[in-house]
Ligand SMILES: [Zn+2]
């Protein structure tokens with residue numbers, strides 16, 4: 128008789144699943160292109176791609192616990208056409224057609240369309256929304272109008288939503304201290320008249336553009352506290368923000384201003400397993416060697432051709448997350464550190 132133990136069977140049923148989608152940037156206008164005219168933008172069809180995602184999530188064998196919408200839900204062009212409210216209604220109608228609760232991240236296009244105050248009062252503020260997917264909500268950080276919060280959909284797993292435009296020219300009143308501090312910082316690195324133009328210098332300095340932003344000390348301290356608590360509880364934490372924070376996961380022109388300060392905090396907490404962002408429509412991925420943290424930048428819906436797709440479904444297991452990508456988004460196995 129062979130008395131050697133067979134290997135344990137691989138865990139096939141996930142603990143839970145969730146959906147991810149980024150940069151829908153819907154507008155009821157003709158197709159256009161990005162700033163450099165190197166990529167086409169499908170403003171109307173982005174709604175159809177959201178519909179495809181919703182269809183997959185609402186008909187899948189395991190209904191996702193929630194969806195992460197990683198920012199830029201409608202395009203800034205809506206503001207120019209005085210169609211911001213209408214466009215948001217259209218997209219939110221699509222989101223609410225499914226059974227899945229959505230956690231919204233705020234990007235630059237949210238601030239092109241709405242003021243910070245308006246966003247806090249809108250359906251894009253998911254920090255206070257009643258959510259059946261949440262078993263434990265520790266509340267958010269709303270001091271100084273910062274949109275950051277965390278939730279735990281299942282014991283031992285936590286998600287932190289960050290505000291990457293906390294330090295920015297976007298969404299801050301020109302008369303505010305935050306605006307003048309952000310302007311001072313930006314001008315130290317960028318002397319162009321149009322601050323949406325990156326500075327001449329090569330490399331990471333190119334992140335100092337008006338369409339990016341950063342994290343205040345207040346938000347960094349708050350994150351540090353949240354992650355300390357998560358460490359003590361042996362939780363697995365996924366942090367999300369509109370802006371990528373790892374230079375190897377994005378074109379530097381899309382990187383958060385003080386990405387280095389954020390990385391330092393993420394890497395000082397063993398609970399952190401993954402960081403997800405949007406904003407760089409080409410997407411990106413990098414695994415940090417030392418910490419083992421996965422940095423995932425999701426391909427944007429807006430620059431995805433109508434015959435493709437750009438959304439993912441993540442299955443979470445005890446030891447890993449498995450991303451099932453659709454269309455432009457690659458499948459990935461994200462082993463926990
Ligand atoms: Zn975008």
Ligand SMILES: [Zn+2]
Pocket residue numbers: 198199234235236369405406407
């Ligand atoms: Zn963006």
